[in-house]
Amino acid sequence: MSDPINYNAFTRAEWRAFSDDAKLPLTQESLRQIKAFNDRISLQDVQDIYIPLIHLLRLQFNHYRLLQQDKATFLQQPAHRVPFIIGIAGSVAVGKSTAARLLEVLLNHYFKNSNIQLITTDGFLYPNDELKRRQLMSRKGFPESYDMAALIQFLNDVKAGVPSIKAPLYSHKIYDIVPDEFETITAPDILIVEGINTLQLPTNEQIYVSDFTDFSIYVDAEANLIEDWFLERFELLLETAFRDPENYYYPYAIGDRDEAMAKGKKVWEDIDLKNLEEYILPTRNRADMIIHKTIGHRIDRLLLRKY
């Protein structure tokens, strides 16, 4: 990609040099937690990319806190803590949720007395019944498939300090919103919000998700690589699905594997790639930071917004 003028671009080696050298080395427990949710995560990436990023986030977070305090003093309001929200955007299957969970473990490690929580915007997709009613089943993930008003209300409640907020839960396994199950967000200091739409500006809304995010990250990669990652994950889903008739992918999992993979490829091409090209990629240059990945999920370049 050609670099936009309002970003500084760094190679991996340049970025690594910003590490404020392991003042607080990761414990075996934190490393175990990282490996537990994805044993393919490179610990070199953690050291070279994520630890400098955590230091940058600390700067952002501390400044945010001070500004909120000064504003409250100016407005003669009692001091109150406003959660800092980190948004993570990018294509389906680019690795947003993996990056978000990694950040969650690292923030827990480095921000010892802070309450760190994570949510995905998938929970704000309309349930399949509603998507069918609106004839949007083949538009899942597109802007109109989300209840954006509910997502904005949720973020507003988080910022307003509502002590306990319920959010709906999406399951890839049933390919739907889980009935009667919720996530509960309880007054975090930092909330990570992960989802393809965190940088979007839907035309039917006056307030956007990005109005609530204090630092945004776009996870970027070439579309043909993301397709490989999508299909690898699809195959993995099939391997777990064939033991579970309740699983959405069960009929594909017990059938012909080539046919199932052809179906996966079609879903990528007709839905997720289209969404990437039309609605997700155009939001890239709104991010505070762009993390670019190459073969094997290796991070090779980082772009940081100057202004």
Ligand SMILES: Nc1ncnc2c1ncn2[C@@H]1O[C@H](COP(=O)(O)OP(=O)(O)OP(=O)(O)O)[C@@H](O)[C@H]1O
């Ligand atoms: N850093 C990484 N190292 C190795 N594998 C990774 C890494 N990041 C993601 N993956 C793999 O790539 C695939 C997609 O990752 P992930 O599920 O995190 O994507 P996503 O962007 O959250 O997708 P979705 O939008 O569908 O929820 C998964 O199979 C995951 O294991």
Ligand SMILES: CC(C)(CO)[C@@H](O)C(=O)NCCC(=O)O
């Ligand atoms: C739930 C989303 C939209 C985003 O995570 C995505 O994983 C999805 O289900 N897309 C629809 C097409 C598909 O991949 O099945």
